[in-house]
Amino acid sequence: MANELTKKQWQFYQENGYVVLGQLLSDHELAQLQQRIDDIMLGKADINYDKLLMQLDAKTGEYADIGAQTRGHKGPTKEYRKIQDLEYDPLFLAYMRRPIFADICRRHYGDTPIACFRAMFMNKPAHKGTYLPWHQDRWNFLDRDPVVTLWTALDPATIGNGCVQVIPGSHKHGLINPDNPSGFLTKEQGAQYCPKEKVAYMEMKPGEVALMNNWLLHSSDINKTDVSRRAFSVCYMDAHTKHTKGSEDYTTIFGPGALTDQDLKRWRQIA
Ligand SMILES: O=C(O)CCC(=O)C(=O)O
Helix, strand or coil, X not given: CCCCCCHHHHHHHXXXXXXXXXXXXXXXXXXXXXXXXXXXXXXXXXXXXXXXXEEECCCCCCHXXXXXXXXXXXXXXXXXXXXXXXXHCHHHHHHHCCHHHHHHHHHHHCCCCEEEEEEEEEEECCCCCCCEXXXXXXXXXXXXXCCEEEEEECCCECCCCCCEEECCCHHHHCCCCCCCCCCECCHHHHHHHCXXXXXXXXXXXXXXXXXXXXXXXXXXXXXXXXXXXXXXXXEEEECCCCECCCCCCCEEEECCCCCCHHHHHHHCCCC
């Protein structure tokens, strides 16, 4: 398995703000991650649920109606929209530490420790899911903008089941709506920057991975099919990044101070 990007992938990414890297998970590894996330949703995983941010999906498909983003399990159901803090699960953490992801971080941030802003499961159950409006991935409470997101398909991602849609090259615009705390566009900006003819659909096979620049405009639709659309998305950042308005700690993934097996055990409250 490749441990670094090819020249061609890097060039495509620089031009377009995203690149599909191909299959990085074997069938077995994929099945393990699929099983683990299902177990987490169903309350069967050996994990400290009080530490996980778990958000139920909207019943209406509308972004405005999605559930609270709070910690803790909210009942056994596969209808979670989002689950964060998965770096504390050993299987997801091991995957996040692949050498190719370290190479990608080095290319963007240089030789510095790398933390994860979020390690997030994003889900669109069959015939469900919520429309995610056009946005750039940025958060105005950070003292610098993270730039690297790696998005892994855990199911087939198709136009029908709500694959990620992108506007190629839009990362070059810089921040489009700096007034929005998390990068969402106004309706007018959406119409201006994201007309239908500019949209590219990131259709992907299960186990395929896409590198996305955080400033790339992206969105995703509801799931209109019988096939669920599970995905794992990790935003990597320079570990020196600070929360300017609160006290949130971010987990170091690569370099000095990185999470250890002992930390994981402690966190899972296993003596
Ligand atoms: O999975 C999706 O539908 C969108 C995810 C997203 O916005 C992200 O990973 O930054």
